[in-house]
Amino acid sequence: MKIELSQVSRWYGNVVAVNDVSMTIGPGVTGLLGPNGAGKSTLLHMMAGFLAASGGTVTLDGTPTWKNHQIYRHIGLVPEREGVYGFLTGWQFVLSAAKLHGLPSPEDAATKALAMVEMEPARDRRVETYSKGMKQRVKVAAALVHDPQVLLLDEPFNGMDPRQRMHLMDLIKAMGTAGKTILFSSHILEEVERVAQHIEVVVAGRHAASGDFREIRRLMTDRPHLFRIRSSDDRKLAAALIVDRSAGGVTLTSNGLEVQATEFRRFAWLLPRVARHEGVHLHQVSPADEDLESVFAYLITRSS
Numbered sequence: 001m002k003i004e005l006s007q008v009s010r011w012y013g014n015v016v017a018v019n020d021v022s023m024t025i026g027p028g029v030t031g032l033l034g035p036n037g038a039g040k041s042t043l044l045h046m047m048a049g050f051l052a053a054s055g056g057t058v059t060l061d062g063t064p065t066w067k068n069h070q071i072y073r074h075i076g077l078v079p080e081r082e083g084v085y086g087f088l089t090g091w092q093f094v095l096s097a098a099k100l101h102g103l104p105s106p107e108d109a110a111t112k113a114l115a116m117v118e119m120e121p122a123r124d125r126r127v128e129t130y131s132k133g134m135k136q137r138v139k140v141a142a143a144l145v146h147d148p149q150v151l152l153l154d155e156p157f158n159g160m161d162p163r164q165r166m167h168l169m170d171l172i173k174a175m176g177t178a179g180k181t182i183l184f185s186s187h188i189l190e191e192v193e194r195v196a197q198h199i200e201v202v203v204a205g206r207h208a209a210s211g212d213f214r215e216i217r218r219l220m221t222d223r224p225h226l227f228r229i230r231s232s233d234d235r236k237l238a239a240a241l242i243v244d245r246s247a248g249g250v251t252l253t254s255n256g257l258e259v260q261a262t263e264f265r266r267f268a269w270l271l272p273r274v275a276r277h278e279g280v281h282l283h284q285v286s287p288a289d290e291d292l293e294s295v296f297a298y299l300i301t302r303s304s
């Protein structure tokens with residue numbers, strides 16, 4: 001099934017959480033990547049039909065999702081924050097989700113969903129005794145209980161240990177391979193790359209980039225990089241670097257050199273060669289702007 005967003009905006013009072021976003025999510029696994037506050041949860045809730053768009057349309061196979069009860073049987077949402085009542089057992093929680101959907105045999109559906117996330121051994125324990133990863137899996141089971149074609153997961157890997165993360169990643173990949181439409185949000189590129197064939201990037205409520213992980217990686221590594229360099233002779237190194245176009249700007253500071261590398265690959269190749277040629281020792285080469293926020297900031301200025 002296909003989710004389509006056409007010029008979708010959503011504001012809360014004066015806050016514009018989602019700003020004129022158009023995107024199509026098809027079968028397979030898609031990662032919704034963006035920093036905190038980018039509007040990922042708002043987008044997922046609108047897709048799930050839990051939240052109205054302030055403008056634009058959100059459809060599933062051409063039918064609007066908002067207030068459309070027929071659509072809900074095809075969609076499962078695993079919310080980020082909404083907790084599970086700790087006093088319920090995993091079994092009771094998933095069974096109640098099956099009953100809420102009005103399924104003909106809720107027990108069978110709950111059994112099947114708990115098996116999918118490998119939670120049968122712990123099904124009769126209370127949710128408050130579960131680890132973070134187990135809680136997350138039981139939430140996934142509740143979202144899957146009506147066997148939806150579309151599964152939306154909000155930051156599903158947050159707080160999980162590496163083993164739990166791998167387990168959920170395998171489950172998500174398997175469902176994507178089986179032809180379901182899976183969309184999950186994350187603020188970590190490496191996490192998204194490991195699971196998703198396709199990535200949609202949102203920054204400050206806007207759609208900043210779209211493509212497979214190679215394209216997104218390339219967009220992120222091709223941006224200008226700022227390096228801080230300390231060497232045995234900064235002045236000599238600066239003079240030698242200035243002649244090459246891959247070193248866009250070279251600034252000599254009291255703390256060493258700051259180089260804006262416009263062509264990251266060429267600069268990485270060039271720097272040690274120039275240093276050797278000039279007889280300069282490199283003491284330290286460190287990126288000055290490697291944090292994800294600056295990468296995202298670059299993507300948004302690029303797309304505007």
Ligand SMILES: Nc1ncnc2c1ncn2[C@@H]1O[C@H](COP(=O)(O)OP(=O)(O)OP(=O)(O)O)[C@@H](O)[C@H]1O
Binds near residue numbers: 015016038043155
């Ligand atoms: N109910 C609300 N009332 C007012 N502002 C809201 C509400 N929900 C979200 N916002 C604001 O909308 C923007 C987008 O929030 P949203 O939760 O969709 O982002 P996000 O990318 O999912 O971030 P996070 O991962 O931190 O939840 C933020 O500025 C947030 O403060």
